[in-house]
Amino acid sequence: MSNPQFQQILADVRRFAEAATNATALEEFCVSRMSENLPHYNWIGFYMLDRNEPGVLVLCPFRGAPTEHVRIPVTEGICGAAVAQGNTIIINDVTSDPRYLACSLETKSEIVVPIRAGAEIVGEIDVDSHSRSAFGPDDRVFLEECAAIVGDYIAEHRD
Secondary structure, three states, X not given: OOOHHHHHHHHHHHHHHHHOOOXXXXXXXXXXXXXXXXXXXXXXXXXXXXXXXXXXXXXXXXXXXXXXXXXXEOOOHHHHHHHHHOOOEEEOOHHHOOOOOOOOOOOOEEEEEEEEEOOXXXXXXXXXXXXXXXXXXXXXXXXXXXXXXXXXXHHHOOO
């Protein structure tokens, strides 16, 4: 990963994770750092699986325009597909993917990265951009590393 901003944010997230009081604080820190430093990340959010309803993703900390999609079944949308498949999904043009759940008319591309605590998927990071084809290999590596840091934190601090 050659982007120095990505490297700095990851270093900051790792440092914050060492002292974070809970997973929500770590997620809030991640979305804050990304929104402040990555202008092509127009909407950034965490969706975590509901402990009482494991087939549903619940919106957690986010930055960007409000969304009506605060609960998403894993059978719906790009977010659901990423969890169901267990893989990062990059959509270069959301209008070309019938799974896309429209949140904003401005959104042109999306990347969704699952978060694993051990072997279990517990949520995901969702990022939208107002530009088509906004997410490349460096974005994928960066967001997968962020997801790994959050997932490791969750695995270490489970109740």
